[in-house]
Amino acid sequence: MAATQIATYKNYIGGRWIESVTGRTYQVHNPARKDQIVGEFQTSGADDALQAVAAAKEGLAVWAGTPAPARAAVIYKALEILGRRADEMAQTITIEEGKPIGDAQGEVKRSMNIMEYAAGEGRRMFGYTTPSELPNTAAYTIRRPLGVVGIITPWNFPLAIPAWKIAPALICGNALVFKPASATPLSAVKLTEIYEEAGLPAGVLNLVTGPGAQVGNALVESPDVKGISFTGSTEIGTEIYGESAKRLKKVQAEMGGKNAVIVLSDADMDKALGGIVQGAFGSTGQRCTATSRVIVEEEVYDQFMAELIDRTSKLKIGDGINPEIDVSPLASQSQKDKVLEYIGIGTEEGANLAYGGRELTGGDYDQGYYVEPTIFTGVSTGMRIAQEEIFGPVLTVFKAKDLKEAIEISNSVEFGLSSSVYTKDITKAYEYINTVATGMVHVNASTLGGEVHLPFGGLNSSGVGQREQGTAAVDFFSEVITVYIDHAAEATERARFI
Ligand code: UN1
Numbered sequence: 020m021a022a023t024q025i026a027t028y029k030n031y032i033g034g035r036w037i038e039s040v041t042g043r044t045y046q047v048h049n050p051a052r053k054d055q056i057v058g059e060f061q062t063s064g065a066d067d068a069l070q071a072v073a074a075a076k077e078g079l080a081v082w083a084g085t086p087a088p089a090r091a092a093v094i095y096k097a098l099e100i101l102g103r104r105a106d107e108m109a110q111t112i113t114i115e116e117g118k119p120i121g122d123a124q125g126e127v128k129r130s131m132n133i134m135e136y137a138a139g140e141g142r143r144m145f146g147y148t149t150p151s152e153l154p155n156t157a158a159y160t161i162r163r164p165l166g167v168v169g170i171i172t173p174w175n176f177p178l179a180i181p182a183w184k185i186a187p188a189l190i191c192g193n194a195l196v197f198k199p200a201s202a203t204p205l206s207a208v209k210l211t212e213i214y215e216e217a218g219l220p221a222g223v224l225n226l227v228t229g230p231g232a233q234v235g236n237a238l239v240e241s242p243d244v245k246g247i248s249f250t251g252s253t254e255i256g257t258e259i260y261g262e263s264a265k266r267l268k269k270v271q272a273e274m275g276g277k278n279a280v281i282v283l284s285d286a287d288m289d290k291a292l293g294g295i296v297q298g299a300f301g302s303t304g305q306r307c308t309a310t311s312r313v314i315v316e317e318e319v320y321d322q323f324m325a326e327l328i329d330r331t332s333k334l335k336i337g338d339g340i341n342p343e344i345d346v347s348p349l350a351s352q353s354q355k356d357k358v359l360e361y362i363g364i365g366t367e368e369g370a371n372l373a374y375g376g377r378e379l380t381g382g383d384y385d386q387g388y389y390v391e392p393t394i395f396t397g398v399s400t401g402m403r404i405a406q407e408e409i410f411g412p413v414l415t416v417f418k419a420k421d422l423k424e425a426i427e428i429s430n431s432v433e434f435g436l437s438s439s440v441y442t443k444d445i446t447k448a449y450e451y452i453n454t455v456a457t458g459m460v461h462v463n464a465s466t467l468g469g470e471v472h473l474p475f476g477g478l479n480s481s482g483v484g485q486r487e488q489g490t491a492a493v494d495f496f497s498e499v500i501t502v503y504i505d506h507a508a509e510a511t512e513r514a515r516f517i
Pocket of ligand 1: 173175176180250251273306307308467469
């Protein structure tokens, strides 16, 4: 692979693949094989972003006027093409992001699911009709696109997150400028190719790769961009929300998590352990819905810990392209540095390193960014490892005397994305559902994921604006217009208070 020629990928603006006006490019490499170059991509700047916005304005004129069922036909076609390219797309995800191939295949499937769901929305896109106070008057709502929308996506789901923003945005008739994470642009290029092949009109989807500080900022600042759909860190999301608020721009920001699982003494231990190990160490913990805290009721704590460590020790670590692998490398050097730094912080704070904690080196490990699955016990809520999002394979464990205390610990963080309880007691499960401070709540299932026809998102520092996916996505990507029609044959006296 290293000997083959490196492909250069371009931006896609106004229906043409073009180079950045900066004249600069950068390389992306495989996090499991540092010497394998995934490709060369445009290092775009603000001028490219603005050119894309101008192209999107032209695309909008065509797309907003296309009936939603006809827009759906393009998305269905793209879905078919993605299905045909599914294996290639899964490999692309693994090669550029590093996640195990099984997870990458799941990601492709989720992308297909959202495209199917969004396309179906083309024959719904409901408004509502309600009686007017006045005779001979019709009153109802319709939906119109927001306009030009900026789509800013992270590296940890290089295909699915773009897919679940782009498909709902398209069905609602918007034109888009898509800025994928600098670390994972190849899945984005391929998704754009798929929409091009599906027949999306020029200018409706524009792709600009490069640094967020230039491209992302230009989108946030442009008065022609009416909305931003962002997924990434709470720090950047907060900045985007603030800057957008000044310009009265609609924002949907999906940000960090510090998701907790509560294990009560009556839990099915096998189920709980399976969900926790997958939640904490699957995708190397690099998911905003990853499990980063476990709170165990004291009666079952010792048994639980022994089994957790046993299961964790059996995980196979290596290059995710090998289907036998459970835990693959972190996505980058900076991710590895950050995770190791937090492991150091946990130790300094006095938590007990119960398992793992080391960087893996030697042999193939030297080719990637490997850190062992790591478990800290004796963690208290004041510690940084109990509060901050680590975004890696690090699990913190707490002991609680009962459900009430467990929920207090669960709610003691600024984040509020996902959470889970394992119990067979329906009363306790409901108490948990009604009091835990997260946007997504699971009972007897891991904190991970979500289905595309249900809203996805969190409370507090985890998210702001309307949820992604489900009908919430249509609410975000459309404006509701209220219509009143007086259809009386002649002038009638109108009520004074209207
Ligand atoms: C998932 O964990 O299944 O950035 C989806 C993220 C989330 C999406 C996660 N916004 O990890």
